[in-house]
Amino acid sequence: MYVAVKGGEAAISNAHRLLADRRRGDRTLPAIGIEQIVAQLGLAVDRVMAEASLYDRALAALAIRQARGDMIEAIFILRAYRTTLPRFGYSVPVETAEMQVERRVSATYKDLPGGQLLGPTFDYTHRLLDPSLLRDEAVEEGLQRDGEIEPVMRVADILSSEGLVEDDGQLPEGHVPGDLTREPLEFPMERDLRLQALARGDEGFLLALGYSTQRGYARTHPFVGEVRIGEVEVELDMPELGFAVSLGRIQVTECQMIAQFKGSAKNPPQFTRGYGLVFGQSERKAMAMSLVDRALRAEEFGEDIVAPAQDEEFVISHADNVQATGFVEHLKLPHYVDFQAELDLVRRMRREYEERNREEPGEDTLEAAQ
Amino acid sequence: MAAVRNQPSPDQEAAARKRAMGLLAKATRVELAGAWEALATRPAVTPVRGPETGLVMVRGRIGGGGAPFNLGEVTATRASVRLDCGVVGHGQALGTDGEKARLAAVFDALLQTSEHAAAVERLLDEVAARLKADDARKARETAATRVDFFTMVRGDD
Incomplete structure (x- = not known):
């Protein structure tokens, strides 16, 4: 026999009112604005966009504010919002080779066309708390350097000119890219669908898995061929006009991880690759994604599947933090x-x-x- | 012959409109509203569709240049309008700003009229110049963070 239990309405309503009160906090302090969150907590906004799988800085900032800074709650709210909107279509694939680059570093080549561009990075900071940020001190603008801007050549193209690295991943002719927002997950899956799942996967989960491959659980001995951050054009085909139109630009982070060799009777030995592409500025996530992408290609390369990071069903089924938090928190x-x-x-x-x-x-x- | 030379081919027309719509998408609402207010005569505009906000699934390519995959969605807003002369324009841009998409559609339509094409071109040039200046500034800021390696020679041999 099942007996429905009622009686929580007043408690729930009062709890939500209390939540709103605690969210606002001390009323003698000014409320934080959406523009301030976008401008000053930009990397939190980027993480919410990436894992909600919805690029919109203002909405992500609103979600962060609403969630009191609880990132997974914010991701959940934004993910839920996207289900209320119609789908206009699929963009033309973005061209990361034509990115307006604001950072690009390579760990494999010191001197390469385009150079090592550090951009706005935490690297080489001392990770000491900065007391000047306790006050609102004036901040200098970035320095500018004049001169011809070299095109930022893809590291994969440098290696592939010698045939020493595998090509960008191809799928059979006529393959329609899988879309996990439209079809339920089925295993095994193609690499395109895996990349979609990883791109929205939890940063911490992917970071731990990527770390595990470095520590020997599915060793691939990787190098960062390059990480690049910058803006790419989003174009949408306009059927009524017969051509694609730019809708604007979005910022993405791309990581090309170069891993150890594979050769066969037919193909000479060459480097293999893992790929990471993430909304916004999120280098750690893009790097972790590329490590996990490479580890998940174990079967393709005939490697023994011995570690969690190589287990497609395990990784993809548990990478989504909205699903994970729903089941744990229930x-x-x-x-x-x-x-x-x-x-x-x-x-x-x-x-x-x-x-x-x-x-x-x-x-x-x-x-x-x- | 001169008449033929002056007549743009359909390809050229498509390329010009593609450039215009791309710039209108990147214009700010303030730029669009300012240009609308600055028009000498403003035609009556009736909405045909929208503005409506929806999602575009952004695609990337495996390895950067390989087979496409679905990266994630982005908000986009689109609108279509008709001018009193019957010309239809389409506007679309990232984000959720309906008024911006509507104004972009108005200017897409105005570009196709002989009366207002020049004013739209002026707006497009302004937007293009702003974008170029922004990009150039960012590129110079990035260039200042480029590593200039030098080698330290140690010992004599």
Whole structure:
């Protein structure tokens, strides 16, 4: 028999009112604005956009504010919002080779066309707390350097001119890119669908898996061929006009991870690659994604599947933090009836155990009697 | 012959409109509204569709240049309008700003009229110049963070 339990309405309503109060906090302080979040907590905004799989800085900032800075809650809110909008279509694939680059570094070549461009990076900072940020001190603008801007050549193209690295991943002619927002997940899956899942996957989860491959659980001995951050054009085909039109630009982070060799009777030995592409500025996520992408290609390269990072079903099924938090957090919702059943069961087992022990006392009881 | 030379081919027309729509998408709402207010005569505009906000699934390519995959969605807003002369224009841009998309559609339509084409071209040039200046400034800022390696010679041999 199931008995519905009611009576939470007033408590829930008051709890939400209290949440709004705590979210606003001390009323003597100014409320934080959406523009301030976008401008000054930009990397938090980028993470929410990437894992919600929806690029919109203002909406991501709103979600962060609404979630009191709880990132997964913000991702959840933004992910839920996207289901309310119609889909206009699929963009023309963005061309990262034509990116307006604001950072590009390579760990494989010191001197390369376009150079090592550090951009606005945390690298080489001392990770010491900066007391000047306690006050609102004036901040200098970035320096500018004049001169001809060299095109920023792709590292993959440098290596592939010698045939020493595998090509950009191809799928069979006529393959329609899978879309996990439209079809349920099925395993095994093609690399395109895996990349979509990884691009929206939890940064911490992918970071841990990428780290595990470095520590020997599916070793690939990777090098960062390059990481680049910058803006790319988003174009949409306009059927009524017969050509594609630019809708504007978005910022993305791309990582080309170069991993150890593979050769066969037909193909000479060459480097293999892992690929990462993420909304916004998110180098750690793009790097972790490329490590996991490479590890998940184990079967394609005939490698033994010995580690979690190589297990497609394990990785893809658990990378989505909205799904993960939903299932973990549902445990706190009322399970009164389930638990009552378990309680009855354990009481019966206890009764049976005690009856058995009374009939034939075990050693424990004997010792206790002595 | 001169008449033929002056007549743009359909390809050229498409390329010009593609450039114009791309620039209108990157114009700010303030730029568009300012240009609308600055028009000598303003035609009556009726909405045909929208403005409506939806999603575009952004595609990337495996390895940067390989097979396409779905990266994630972006908000976009589009609108179509008709001028009193019957010309239809389409506007679309990233984000959720309906008024901006509507104004972009108005200017796309105005570009196709002989009366207002020149004013639209002026707006497009302004937007293009602003974008070029922004890009150039960012490129110079990035260039200042380029590493200039030098080699330290150690020992004599």
